[in-house]
Amino acid sequence: MEKLISDFLKFINLNQGEEERGKVLDNVKANISFSGSNLWILACAIVVASVGLNVNSTAVIIGAMLISPLMGPIVGAGFGLGIYDFNLLKKSLKNLLVATIVGLLVSTLYFYISPFKDTQPELLSRTAPNIYDIIIAFSGGLVGAIAITRVEKGNPIPGVAIATALMPPLCTAGYGLAVGSYRFFFGAIYLYTINCVFICISTFFIVKYLKYPTKKQLTETNQTKVKYIITTLITILILPSIYFAYQLFEQKKYQHAVDIFLENEFTNKGIAILYKKTKFNQNPKKLELGFLTKKFTEKEIKSLNQKLKSYEINNTKLVVMQDTTDLKSDILNEIKYNKSVLSEKDVTILNLKKQIADNHYNNKALLAEIKILFPVIDNITIANHNFNEGTDSLKTVPILVYISKKRLEGESEKQLASWLQQRLSKKEIQIYSQINNNTPKKN
The missing domain is CATH 3.30.300 (GMP Synthetase; Chain A, domain 3)
Structure with a gap:
């Protein structure tokens, strides 16, 4: 049994294939500075990411993540905290602050002068972070820290850049400033902060696990203070994200119940639904429906509202839109929104159809x-x-x-x-x- 445990510990030992620690620290220190070429690369990456968010192109956003040098100062802060090199920690945080300010300025300027200010799904997805974003940031940070300490760096570094997604929330915060939406700004900055902090903390854990020599010996009291600060920071960031995750779970559960209600009460009875919109964040919640030909009496609408509770759709008002003018306006707005979120596949199909039409x-x-x-x-x-x-x-x-x-x-x-x-x-x-x-x- 002891041999089995020993073999297992040897199997997961991170000291195997480890780079010389002096070289690792030199590499970390070389990547934290944001001046000269790094600043230009950051500004260009911010523009690329902003364009990707603006036109809702996932491929362009991924490209921006790959060329972004933002990981450098965050990893540097993790190393500085892990080896108690407070000069390295201060320098890393200072450069991260510079990078953040530059990123906000460039993205805000881009979105301010851009003629297209529609809120795309890629932008919306960066405004309400939850516990899953913390798990991604922490896990990605672990992979990044492990890869940096290896002799063979391999493919993990680009993967970490994509997974931790530092650029999009920073650009989304710039979009929030450009259009005057504080909800967008604070939601995106919160996600950006989560990514930065948990990459830093995961790096700190790897440094401690590999037992890098500390630059300065701290008293037990000061070490305890550092642990308290980290614990407090983690708690402050985790609690709101848990709430957002719970809200996401409740919204998915609510939408599932609504889908069952619509299928049982309308679709299975041959009643075609022309328009559907759920307003989950209102109090009471609102379910708006428009139908192709069916007209409902007040008594039928009241009966449908009562049936909502049997489907566990509570605190919800069903609104049947039978006014032709209002219904037409809402449908046109929905079509306009859907046009703005066409996938690349849809665009390709439309282009091919146009070519066929031109040649016919x-x-x-x-x-x-x-x-x-x-x-x-x-x-x-x-x-x-x-x-x-x-x-x-x-x-x-x-x-x-x-x-x-x-x-x-x-x-x-x-x-x-x-x-x-x-x-x-x-x-x-x-x-x-x-x-x-x-x-x-x-x-």
């Missing part, structure tokens, strides 16, 4: 018109063709192939080309003829 010609209608002007033509087909692909001189030209018993010649040929250019609003048309199913010949 109504051969049947064109044939009917052409036969009036040129009775000898029996059939046609027309489509766009790309010339000089892969070069700077790429051009798209409509190609018409017509089938007839007799080939158009001279003035008739010119008239057909001229008419098609005018009819299709194209500068250039190429025409080919096919006589008696032979190989097409260019006119």
